Each structure stands twice: as structure tokens, then as C-alpha cells.
Amino acid sequence: MNVDGVVFPVESVQAMLFARAVGQEPSDGGVTVVPPTFTEVRQQFIPGYAWRPHHGQPWVGSGASASGTPTHESTPAEVVLHAEQHFEYRRHVRVGDVLTASTRPGRSWEKSSRQGHTLAFREIVTEFADERGEVAVISTAVEVTVPAGGSGT
């Protein structure tokens, strides 16, 4: 999802929850420098984020039935996979920072799978700037779109 200008404060509780989730056991003093992949927390701050349930709205996951959205009951024509992820750290994010995430498209390319399908790759580049406007972290996700019946290799 390409969203520009998402602002999120780096709060101590959020940092602690994320650190625990990736296998750290923060001391009583909590987290100071956040874990290397912490900027994924940006997803919490994207309005209407597709992979977060929203009260009163249909949700793709199960409830009374295996999926709450009929479009997901049919086989999708293609699948988008998270193929690669890269981070560049210009400085490490700390509790107390307020980050602004700006997302832009990066490179795109195609290659053939072992099965002969065309795999379409694209980069999604997100820069996380601090309150002074200086970029602290650059996150580059590489997505691959796999046609129906194909695999990502």
C-alpha cells in the first residue's frame, strides 16, 4: 500500500511490544534503541490499512464463515509475495522519535520462473524521516506478482 506522510510517534510501550514479538526480553528500563525492523509498525498508523480489521466493516478473515469477504472465496488470478526486504540505517530510531514515512515506487523488472511464468518484481521504497526532516531509515520492500498457477521461484 502506497501511502505518503504517515506520521507515527515511537512510543515506549509500542517499542516494548515489538521487541518482545521479535524475541527480545527488554529489561525493566524498557527499550531505548528500537529493534532493526521496528519501522514495520508504520502499518499501525496507515488509515484504513487493508490487513487490519475495522469494526463494522467486512473482514477477509473468518467469523461465521471461513471468510467474511466473498471475493476471497474464489481463487485469485495472481498472488503478490513479499520477496525481499532491505533496510538502510542512517541513524537508529529511539523511543521519543516522531517519524514521518513517505513511500514511493522504486525499480521494477520481470524475470521468468522455473515454470516459465513471468514474474513481475517491483520495489516499494519508504523513507522514515525524523522531526528535523532527516532520513533515519530507508526501507525497500520487493514484491513479486506471481500469475495464477505459478510459484515465486
Added chain:
Amino acid sequence: MTLSTHTLTVGTRLTRPVVTNLTRSALVQYAGASGDYNPLHTDEVYAREIAGNETVMAHGMLTMGLTATALTGVVGEGALTRYGGRFLGSVWPGDSLTVSIEVTDVQSRDDGRHVRIELTTVNQHGVPVFSGSAEAVV
């Protein structure tokens, strides 16, 4: 436990545990922390009946985050300048992961020792699930 970073020289090879017997609750814990509630990772009914998988699968970013924790244990907190890689295979509840780390370059500069690392995370069958590299100033 952080290794003495002075012992990181070209050719240094280390193996570190990433996670043992990954639980479904750990997937839910990561979903809550990261904000990615994709039911492929959090919803057994959806994963089986709609996605056609045997069970829920771990977020790739959970594997990468757990690997980063093991890596931070080697280079130290706040030392990484780059970290990235490819997701090579699915990770499932019950899996145990281990990361193999190799130091491939060390450059001494004014701000410290710049260390380049190649890494691969494998499951309990030795199958790679994540492979990449990192750079750190130690």
C-alpha cells in the same frame, strides 16, 4: 549475549538460535505489535479453508525480525547500518530456526570497524528460509 566485537574478523563463522518451536501465539503477538493481521498469519480457519494451507504461516517479517535479534546479539544494539535479504521459504508453527553468520569483510575507519556479514536462516530440516547480508559499525 553480545559477543566481543573484536573477535569479528574476516572468516568468522557463528551459528545462533533464532527461535525454537515457533508458536501460533508468537504469530499473533507479532501481528499485534506490527499491525499486520493478514489472516494467512493469524486465522487458522482462513488459512486452511480459504488459502488452502495446512495451518497459519509466519510473517516473513517475523522471520526477519527474529533473525535481526540474533544478529544484534552478535554486532551489538544500534550497530547495524544495513540489513536485508530474500525470503526463501515459508515458516510454520513448530519450526525451529537457526541463523548462520559469516564475516566477509572488515574495514577499520575513523568511526569504527565496518563489518560485512552474510547470513542464512534455516529451519530444523536445514532448509533456508531467509538469506541476506548486513553491515555494521562495531
